[in-house]
Amino acid sequence: MDKIYNNRWFLLLFISITWGSSFILIKKSLLVFTPYEIGAIRVLGSGLILAAIGIPALLKMGKNNLLWVxxxxFFGNFLPMFLFPIAQTQVxxxxAGILDSLVPIFILAFGFLLFGIKSKITQVIGAIIGFIGAASLIFFSEGNSENSQFxxxxxxxLGGASYAVNSLIVKEKLPQLNAxxxxxxxxxxxxxxxxxxxxxxxxxxxxxMQPTYIExxxxxxxxxxxxxxxxxxxYFKLIQKTSAVFASISSYLLPVVAIIWGILDGEEFTFWYIIGGALISIGIYLIREKKALTVTTTKH
Known part of the structure; x- marks a missing residue:
């Protein structure tokens, strides 16, 4: 079991399937809960589950580590928990799953801006292509229709950018802490x-409690x-074990899982999903060349 827990590919696959499924779970939860209730319950519930470990860890933590934690x-475990359900009232x-795959691109940008992690020209081109893909999705798909809003x-x-900041902090400032x-x-x-x-x-x-609340x-x-x-x-363990960029490979798989669940639930799959998703994937691929992995390891 310990061998599986320490296998980076198992961790990556589990995270991709789990987070890829979270968008449909948010959608189903919104049937009776408000976005703020969903966000608060997720964080509060997780806090209560982990309190026996978390509270002693907080009390023993040095001031510098505590600040970074x-x-x-805030960026990875609090703010996005509210942003996603609010967004999914209209998206x-x-x-949501496709747009969330922009995380590696934000890691590239923020890695340079916040921690001086240098990028190659091909990575910059990849970031530009990825953002073009996201823009096409927002402007030509449902993100700009009567049923949704820009x-x-x-x-x-914004939630993806927030995850990127969280990932960089965990890798650069908290690599020594047990996951x-x-x-x-x-x-x-x-x-x-x-x-x-x-x-x-x-x-x-x-x-x-009402019958409609059970599901x-x-x-x-x-x-x-x-x-x-x-x-x-x-995810924290995977970041610390590898790099923020390797962990963000889940961005390849996560939207596939989200799309499959969406189609099974009767959501419309448009031409722009293919175009925008392909451009984002190409952008991520260009960002994630071998030298990039070496550079960012010294860091989703």
Whole structure:
């Protein structure tokens, strides 16, 4: 079991399938929960599950590490948990999955801007191609139609950029921390503001169990336990074991999983999904050449 847990390809596949499925789980959860309830429940639930490990880890942590854990948690474990369900009130789960695959491109850009990680010209070209792909999806697909809005699609991109910042911080500033303790500490800290948000949604005070809640609550449970706590734990481990760029290879697989679930759920799959998704994939491929892996390892 330990051998599987330490296998980078197993971790990558598990993360890709789990996070690729999270978009359809968010969609199903939105049937009865608000975006703010979904975000708060995911973080608070994960914090409660991991509190026995997270609270002692926080108390023993040095001030410098604690600061970076809090910052990393905000960008990777708190803010995106609200951005994605808000966006998916207007954006399909398939499109959300495709746009989220921009994470490696943001890692490239922020890696240079924040940590001085240099890029080759082919990587820059790859980033440009990827953004063109994202723009085509937003402007020519549902992201710019009557059924959706440009701003909501941009929230998905903002969530991807947020994940990129989190990944770089984990690799560059927190490589020495145990992945389990890091994950537990992050969720234990951000569970507090999430609990406050959940209280002000009125859900805690006014919740009444109804038959229509059962199925969405099952989806929410899977989303919280597997798509949030466990997946993030394995993701942190994968980043520390390899690099932020290698971990972001999941961006190749994640949209495929999201699209399959979307089609099975009856979502429309348009021509622009193919064009935009292909351009993003080409951009990621150009970013991820062998020398790039070597450079960024000294760092989703």
């Amino acid at each position: 809090i910052i990393a948690g 399909s789960s398939s499109l 701003g909501y699609a941009m929230l998905i991109i 389990v303790k890091l994950t537990a500490a992050v969720y234990s800290f951000w569970a507090i503001p999430s609990g406050i948000i959940l209280y002000f949604t009125g859900m805690i005070q006014n919740f009444e 969405p609550m099952i989806y929410m449970s899977f989303l919280t336990i597997f798509g949030t706590a466990i997946a993030m734990l394995l």
